[in-house]
Structures are given as C-alpha cells and as structure tokens.
Amino acid sequence: MTKKITLKINGAEHTMEVEPRMLLVHAIRENASLTGTHIGCDTSSCGACTILIDGKSAKSCTVLAVQADGKEIATVEGLATAEGLHPIQEGFHLNHALHCGFCTPGMMMRAIELLEKNPNPTEDEIRWGIAGNLCRCTGYNNIVSAIQWTSAKMQGKELPSTEPKFV
C-alpha cells in the first residue's frame, strides 16, 4: 500500500506516492532528483547521507520517507543562494576540506547543525560533533579547520588563516 507524502525540501514542496519502506535518501535522490545527498554505507555508519530534518541532522538512509511527511528537509543543494556560497561551503572551499568530495555534503549538513547548537565549538567539540561522518581522504584536519573558519565567519570574528597547515 503506497502513501501520499509531501516533503518540503529546501523550501520547495515535493508531493509523492511512496511505499512505506522507501528510505528518505531514495525519495530525495530518486523522486526529488536531488543527488547531492550521497549513499555511502547504507548501514547508518558513514554519514554521507546526512541531511537536516526540521533543523536536526539525520542519516537519511535510516529514516523512512513516510516519517518525514510534512517536515522541512535541508540538503546540500539548498545551501548556496543567488548571493553566493553558504559560509560552510566557503569554509570547506578555502580550507581545502575535501578531496574526492563524497563525504562533503553530509559533512557540511552535519556541521551546520553543530554550529547552530554551538556557534563557537572547541576543536574537541568539533571532532566529537562529526564523529558520525567518515572521510576517507582528508584525514579530517582540514575539515576541522573549515568548521573553525565558518564559526568565525558566522560570528563576524577575525578569520583564521586558510594557508595549508602541514601536520
């Protein structure tokens, strides 16, 4: 038996008829054709599928599409506006916080909730905060720098250097 649901993704309403077993990540990628949200492990482990549901970061491979009926969903496609990149995108760009980019959409969506709850996190808080997102390329240091840079930017503070650090 299918169900009719409406997902508000990045402000736009998507009404669709889905089987209750359809995962939210599939509804986003296949029904709404927004493929910026990735599927890495499909077992709730890697965080590549992280999106925001009503502002809370979620692994969309472990949520049913029907559970998100009527909810506000934010994906990476909604970050940049006509004015330019979102500060987290700018932070990742300037700090070389990605190599292959597979983890990046999920990593940024997670970082957005982290900074929303804790605008000025310590390095330790950032590392615990992204514990559910795996990156197989960067070694995380530049991701941490990017989140620190974005934290400064969003609070109008002096911006840290984006010169590559060799550690």
Next chain:
Amino acid sequence: MIAENFNYEAPSTLEEAISLLHEYGDEAKILAGGHSLIPMMKLRFAAPTHLIDINNIPGLSYVKEEGGMLKIGAMTKEVEVEDSEIIKSKYHLFTDATKLIADPQVRNFGTLGGNLAHGDAANDHPAVMFALGASVEITGKDGKRTVPIDDFFHGFYTTSVQHGEVLTEIQIPAASGRFGSAYHKAERKVGDYATAGVAAMVQIDEDGKCTRAGIGLTNVNSIPMRAARSEEVLIGSDLSESVINQAALFASEDCNPSEDLRGNVEYKRHLVKIITKRMLNKAISRAK
C-alpha cells in the same frame, strides 16, 4: 538495502496505538527512533507487516524529577537527555553514556525507551538502568504496570513488553545526599557497541559509609546484567581501595562474555575489572 513491504500507521494517541498493536498482534512493531529497527528491517532480520510509529503521540518525551523519582518519557531522545539540565547537574552517568552512544545524528533519533525495549545486551542504557535501580512503566489495554529493571530483560531481543503494550516511562529513585555515578565502555572506535562497559552508582552518608550502590554491565552477558556480588561488598563499606578491588574482581568473575571480533573472554573480563574500578572511583569522586 530495502526492507520487506509493510503497512505504516502513525496514530496520535496512545490508546489508538495500543488498539492497533492489539489488532495486528505479533505482526506489528512499534517504531520509535527507528535506529535499531530500520537497520534490522533493511537487513531483513525483522520483517513486521505493520509499523506503528509512535512519534506523533504527544507527551511521551520529558526528563523531570517528581515525587522522589527521576522520570524519563520513553520517547525522550538521546540528545534531549544529553541537553537536560537535571541530567547534567546530577546524573553524570547519562552524560558519560550518551556521549559514547553512536554519533550525533543517531542520538537525534534514538530514544531511551527504544534503547531498552530493543532488548540488546550491547546497548548502553540497560547497564545505566541497573546501576540506578530503575523501573520501567509499561502501558497496555488494561492500564499501566511497573517492572523493575532486574525483571525486564528476558533474552536476546526479548523483554517483558508484550504484544499490544508500549513502554511509556523510565522511573529512577532520585539522587539525594552524596550521590555519584559514572559510565564508560571500551570501544574499538567512536560510536561502536561496547567491547565491555560498566555503569556505577554510589550513595554515601556523612560518615563516608556507602548506603546504596549499583553496578550494571554492558555486552558481557547474553542479557544486560547487574553485578550483584559487587554491590553487596560495597553497601555498608567505607569504599576503601580493597573494597573497590574486591567489587571489581567480583564483576569480572560474574560476567559471562563471549569471544567475538571485539575480543576474547579473558580480555573482556579484564576490561570489566579495570573499568569497574575506574567507574567506582569516578562515581565516588563525584559523590560530593
């Protein structure tokens, strides 16, 4: 991975949920945070034909102290426990445990009720509940009943929650006087299930004598367990180093771990001994 097909309903009252659960019997499963159930359904270890989502039922999510009890609504999410001022100020073992449960995204979904009702010895909250001497309120067609945590876990994935029933509240004797608690688990990586975990609670009177103690163990027995002999040596003692060593030794002797990818039996018993000692010392230092 796609689960087998099922019907989905999301009632907005507890009565409605209970009546649906009765109607469908063992074909139905409750969906709380979904972060144990959905992975199992994707792997087809579970294939309920009806999912009853209880997230739309108001009033099942809270952390409050009332009538000498700490009460936690079954649908309270890990993140809400983490952020609760009552928890942060008095019940430190929850803060220790939630930080080590999965990761922030999972904690945005996973509920305390689900963590217990799942009936998995690898989950962390069962040990916490043993240490705190919790009871669990279960609501069914004929009203509510309360089950002490010692009688709650029956076997692998089975608890005293029967078909047609919903776990609604966790009840814990409130912290009073010099009360301290701590939790730690050894894990292979952040967010992994425990190789071994220990929850400890002590209450101490003015003369430094231990009046209450609780020790719960994670993932070292087929069902979550209490280290009863350890508690016995602690209660009434002065919590000296030799008492703590004895309690830690008893916990390591009384648990019943099995060898798996996380380690062999000897290693796990060793972990239980070391972590019990450390958590008791931490709980005592917090019992100011």
